[in-house]
Amino acid sequence: MAGDDGEHTRFPCLGWVRTSVAIVVTVLVLVLVVMAITDVGRPEKISLSSYGYVQTQQRWWNDSMTTTTGRTTTTKSRRLPAEGPEPELMPATLLTILVIVFAYNPSGRGSILCNITTISIIDMPYDDFTGMVEVHRVYSPKMPLKFSVPPQTWHRDRRSVNITEKNDNGVLSYLFAEHRQQEKFRVMVQVNTTYKAQHSAASVNVSHYCWPVFFVYLSPYVDGDQIPCKTSQEMGYSFSWQPLPDGADG
CATH class of the missing domain: 2.60.40 (Immunoglobulin-like)
Incomplete structure (x- = not known):
């Protein structure tokens, strides 16, 4: 029984890490999609x-x-008087x-x-x-x-x-x-x-x-x-x- 307990408690945070990674990846994908849409639509x-x-x-x-x-x-060729x-x-x-x-x-x-x-x-x-x-x-x-x-x-x-x-x-x-x-x-x-x-x-x-x-x-x-x-x-x-x-x- 002790051996079985060790098998189940060796990596107690593994499930939490996987969930966190999945959330981060999803958020990054959403951000990239929004940026792409904004970039395409921006004049x-x-x-x-x-x-x-x-x-x-x-x-x-x-x-x-x-x-x-x-x-x-x-300009026409025409002379004007000096005092004209x-x-x-x-x-x-x-x-x-x-x-x-x-x-x-x-x-x-x-x-x-x-x-x-x-x-x-x-x-x-x-x-x-x-x-x-x-x-x-x-x-x-x-x-x-x-x-x-x-x-x-x-x-x-x-x-x-x-x-x-x-x-x-x-x-x-x-x-x-x-x-x-x-x-x-x-x-x-x-x-x-x-x-x-x-x-x-x-x-x-x-x-x-x-x-x-x-x-x-x-x-x-x-x-x-x-x-x-x-x-x-x-x-x-x-x-x-x-x-x-x-x-x-x-």
Whole structure:
């Protein structure tokens, strides 16, 4: 009998250990499953940046000796008397605007599908974000820009738009009134996007704000740094601006 008692009491904690191990393994499996589900359902994040310049191929003002044809600005050969009047300044009749936006996918899991619905160029006269005016929208919600960004790669979008007297909606007159004879002035580039992981149904709508960016007359081949764009949540600030005096340009 003593021998039998020894057989049954040699490992009194073995059953408890087995039960504890089974519980721990079950908990770990559940945690991994929850993490996997959360990871799959979580929408990817995309990073945006803007080229440091919004560039134009023409000045936004003309004088009485200057004509604009196509993409070039030429000056008439005419002498003024030494004491003659200064040339009369006038709004430009054509302005070609180039804006460049970069989208970066930091994830290593898959591609991100991105729609850019609107890129707005906003005049930014003060550091405290007051007095801002939307000068032009490069895209409209009716014509979204769609592209795919593979993992850990950049996508660069380089688009230009021609503003003429027929479609300017007050852009040329505003630039002339506020910034004539300035070679550059400070603006904010605002980008409205919708994006999602390639194999996900969950999408994110977000606005990014890029500054300081300069609206500048120069060659399109001049290099410029990338300016990181932030959301209003990252900034802790809610931005607002006014339309052009003659109506918003859409």
